Amino acid sequence: xxxxxxxxxxxxxxxxxxxxxxxxxxxxxxxxxxxxxxxxxxxxxxxxxxxxxxxxxxxxxxxxxxxxxxxxxxxxxxxxxxxxxxxxxxxxxxxxxxxxxxxxxxxxxxxxxxxxxxxxxxxxxxxxxxxxxxxxxxxxxxxxxxxxxxxxxxxxxxxxxxxxxxxxxxxxx
Numbered sequence: 001x002x003x004x005x006x007x008x009x010x011x012x013x014x015x016x017x018x019x020x021x022x023x024x025x026x027x028x029x030x031x032x033x034x035x036x037x038x039x040x041x042x043x044x045x046x047x048x049x050x051x052x053x054x055x056x057x058x059x060x061x062x063x064x065x066x067x068x069x070x071x072x073x074x075x076x077x078x079x080x081x082x083x084x085x086x087x088x089x090x091x092x093x094x095x096x097x098x099x100x101x102x103x104x105x106x107x108x109x110x111x112x113x114x115x116x117x118x119x120x121x122x123x124x125x126x127x128x129x130x131x132x133x134x135x136x137x138x139x140x141x142x143x144x145x146x147x148x149x150x151x152x153x154x155x156x157x158x159x160x161x162x163x164x165x166x167x168x169x170x171x172x173x
Contacts, residue, residue, distance in 0.1 A: 009049060012057055013042055020065050027069035037068045103161070110160040114153050121146055122153040 017038060024034035041064035045052060052060055111119060117139070124135045125146065132150070136143040 005049060005053065008053075009046060012061075016058055016061065017042070020061055023062065024065050024069055027066070028072055033072060037065055037072065040068055041065045106161060107157060110157045111153075113160070114156060118149045118153050121149045125150050 020038045020041065021034050024037045025031065028034055028037065041061055044064055045057065045061060111122065114122060121135055121139060124130045124138065125132065130138075132143040132146040136146045139146070
């Protein structure tokens with residue numbers, strides 16, 4: 001990396017770290033987490049600095065920070081949901097894999113119950129490990145549509161499994 005690029009990055013870091021930290025803290029209300037998010041954002045910029053150098057780097061950093069804050073909040077909400085589920089149904093043990101073949105069969109049935117195009121797209125993305133862009137080109141649809149359909153498929157499969165876990169498994173009261 002040329003010396004002037006390194007100096008530009010260093011100046012950007014020194015000049016804007018604190019304001020990005022305050023921005024992140026306004027989202028997550030956790031000092032260490034906010035610091036880590038801003039640091040990760042700068043690392044991401046550094047790794048692709050040459051790719052972004054013609055853009056407004058401060059705006060890009062704000063976008064990185066906002067995205068990482070949203071990801072953090074989603075992870076926190078998922079953890080809260082898990083704890084709430086465990087407190088509501090303490091007898092249901094999701095880590096017990098004695099019934100793995102039955103669970104696998106439920107997943108397969110749930111996948112089979114998806115609409116045809118959603119099922120094909122889900123299979124390409126998840127089971128064949130293709131990217132959204134590649135699958136979008138294959139089906140001649142937008143990558144955003146692929147992402148939406150895969151997300152809906154996951155949601156339906158999760159709901160099918162939760163429903164079955166809660167209502168099909170005998171509870172011991």
